[in-house]
Amino acid sequence: MSLPWTEKYKPLGISEVVGNEKALSELVGFLRSWRRDASKKALLLYGSPGNGKTVSVYAAARDLGFEIVEVNASDKRNLEMIQRTIGSAATMSSLFPVKGKVLLIDEVDGLSGTEDRGGVGAIISVIKSSEHPIVLTANNPWDPKFSSLRQYCEMVSFDKIRAPTVRKVLRRICDREGIRVDDSVLEALATNAEGDLRAAINDLQALSQNKTELTMEDVVLYSRDKIRSIFEVLGKMFGGSEARLIVDDVSSTDVDYELMIHWINENIPQHMSDAKELSDAYDMISRADVFLGRIKNRQHWGLLSYVFELMSAGVSLSRTVTKPHFVKYQFPSWIRNLSKTRVTRSKLSSIGTKIGNKCHTSSSGGVEHYLPYLEIIFQADPKRAAKISKFFELEDELIEKIAGDKKTHNKITKELKKE
Ligand SMILES: Nc1ncnc2c1ncn2[C@@H]1O[C@H](COP(=O)(O)OP(=O)(O)OP(=O)(O)O)[C@@H](O)[C@H]1O
Ligand SMILES: [Mg+2]
Structure with missing residues (x-):
């Protein structure tokens, strides 16, 4: 086995980490100027997966000549362990005066479930007594169980890599x-x-x-493999008879659950034909969707397990009459439509951006609030349409899109030449 490229090409120093410049300088500044009596003795790096939180801590430590004592919060899931590991390292300096240690408590979100009760409290007490800077990382630090912890931490957001x-x-x-x-x-x-x-x-x-x-062909074949794994899960899910196993199957894939909901939704009618079954199944999936909305609005990630249960076992066990049978799976239609409308969407977003630049609004705001009026004006008054096109610096294909038809587009183009 060759080394994973994420390891092989891992940044060694901060200069090799890409993106998030501001967050990186905050991290370095924090480590450099850390003091025992600072008001916030810990730094919490948070953001979506794989954008360099963990690797940046190592890179910064290396640049500054710090030694890292790492505690993976999801590995050692209990109070004594955390205290034994970080607690001792935190007060180590009195025994062994080692210059420059950093405590890294990685993936704090791993602290979940009842066995971790006290885990957050333990981290807080370590922060309070620490002789060393502490850096924590998390994907989602907004869970209510972290609210007390957040008060002890300087929060630093790591954005997605562009x-x-x-x-x-x-x-x-x-x-x-x-x-x-x-x-x-x-x-x-x-x-x-x-x-x-x-x-x-x-x-x-x-x-x-x-x-x-x-080549592009390799990419297509590769994504097809991923889709094949979705088919497998759907087969197991709709064929299953025991709730727990069904839930396990669906939640064990690495397919994104929001995408999975679409796949399930699209394929319910393939598996069921009875009206009562269908109504029950769609009821379940709509409830899953309601939960998902609440989770996203309020960041209540603890509700995610209900989403899984409703969308998998809830839907599958709605089948009570129809016998299991071979099914040809359907690609979720909205994905098909998305790829069909890709060009249109990209034009709309360009138009939105152009409007946004001049009117100080977002691209979607431009499309939503300005475009409908532009369409009316473009139809009604080519002369004005030309002026507006010039003002927004619209390219020809965008003008054509707003104009809507060839004739109007030609009129506007003529007016533009006179401008
Ligand atoms: N900003 C980045 N610059 C350079 N390489 C990166 C960056 N982000 C991620 N990588 C690559 O991805 C690997 C994983 O990054 P890292 O472990 O730091 O992600 P993370 O943000 O800690 O993710 P998670 O939230 O899942 O813990 C790194 O070893 C590196 O190869
Ligand atoms: Mg990490």
Whole structure:
């Protein structure tokens, strides 16, 4: 087995970490100027997965010559252990005056469930008595169980890594691995990763096995493999008869649960035909969706298990009459539609951005609040439409989109030439 590329190309110093410049300088500043009597003795780095939180702590420590004592909060799940591990390291300096230690409490969100009761309290007491700077990381620090902990921490947000940045990192890796690859491939991987650089690098490595050249075709085949795993889960789920096993199957995949809901929703009618079954199944999936909305609005991640139960066992066990049978799975139609409407959406978003630039609103605000009026004006008054196009610096294809039809577009173009 070769080394995972996320390890092989891991940044060693802060200068090699990409993105999040402000957060990185806060991290370095915090470590550099840490004092026992500081009002906030700990720093909490938070943000979505794979954007460099953990690796930045190591890189910063290395740059500054600090030694890291790491406690993975999800490994050692109880009070005594945390106190034994960080507690002792925290007061170690009185015994062994080692200069420059950092305590890293990684993945604090791992502290969940009843066995961890007191875990948060233990961390707080360690922070209070620590002789060393403490850095914590978390994906979602907004869970109410962390509210007291947050008060002891300086909060630093790590944003998703932007797609062009991800692409650059991938390009560099390909160069060093001697892989020829088209920009479009890297763009697809970067977009697909949604800000998770680790996922992008892992995808690239999985795709590149035994290859010296990567094409768009490789990407398509690879994503098809992922889809095959969705089919497997759907098969098990709709064929299952025991609630717990069904829930386990669905929650054990690495398929995103929001995407999974769409797949399940789309495929209910393939599995059931009886009206009562269908009504029950859709009722379950709509309840799952309501929970999901509440979770997102209020950050109540503890409710996620209900979503899983409703969308999997809830839906599957609604089948009481129809016998299990072979099913040809349907791709969720909204995904199909999304790819069909990709060009339109990208034009709309360009128009929104142009409007936003001049009117100081977001791209979606531009589309929502201005575009409908522009469409009316463009239809009614080509002369004014030309002026407006000039003002917003709209390119021809965007003008055409707003105009809606060829004739109107031609009139506006004529007026524009006179401008
Ligand atoms: N900003 C970055 N710059 C360079 N490499 C990165 C960056 N973010 C992630 N990576 C790559 O991804 C790997 C994983 O990053 P890291 O462990 O720091 O993610 P994380 O933010 O701690 O994720 P999680 O929230 O899941 O713990 C790194 O070893 C590195 O190879
Ligand atoms: Mg991490």
